[in-house]
Amino acid sequence: TLAHKEGHAHTGIFKKPFRALNYLCEWWIGVFYGIVPNSYSIAHMKIHHRWHNDVDDVHTNLDLDRTKLSSFFIYVPRFTLYWMGISPFALLVKRNEWKLVAELVYGMAAYYGVTLLLFIWSPTFCLTYWLFVHTEGMVLLCAISYLWHAFVEESDPGN
Secondary structure, three states: OHHHHHHHOOOOOOOOOOHHHOOHHHHHHHHHHOOOOOHHHHHHHHHHHHHOOOOOOOOOOOOOOOOOHHHHHHHHHHHHHHHHOHHHHHHHHHOOOHHHHHHHHHHHHHHHHHHHHHHHHOHHHHHHHHHHHHHHHHHHHHHHHHHHOOOOEOOEOOO
16 A cells, blocks of 8 residues: 555655655555554554564564464554554653654554544544544555465464
């Protein structure tokens, strides 16, 4: 997805004179698909790629038996905390990575602040057009993430 591409582009997708369009997906388009700004680029690149789905990764499934459906239901809350930015926040605080914590909190405050304003304005609109897509994106990407890493072996996580 564009959010994944943008998250991997350390210097941004766009070059001069279009550099102002960098982070367009995560901060504008992505929010309509349920992406919390700064969460994906930080949690995916600074946590997931750093630990490659190992046990220090906040949304690893390496410790689960991926041949059992019950393991998926254990994984869903783990991915939910990751997608909402909560578990990356906790890990980065624990590791004293304050610059990343600040960036993550900035995006979370913006997203959840808009959520609150939308809910105050119209709870129905907020639930239907804002929180539904957040939940939908979370569940869809949870399934993709779980299946993507389904064949990683604990004895050889780099396979």
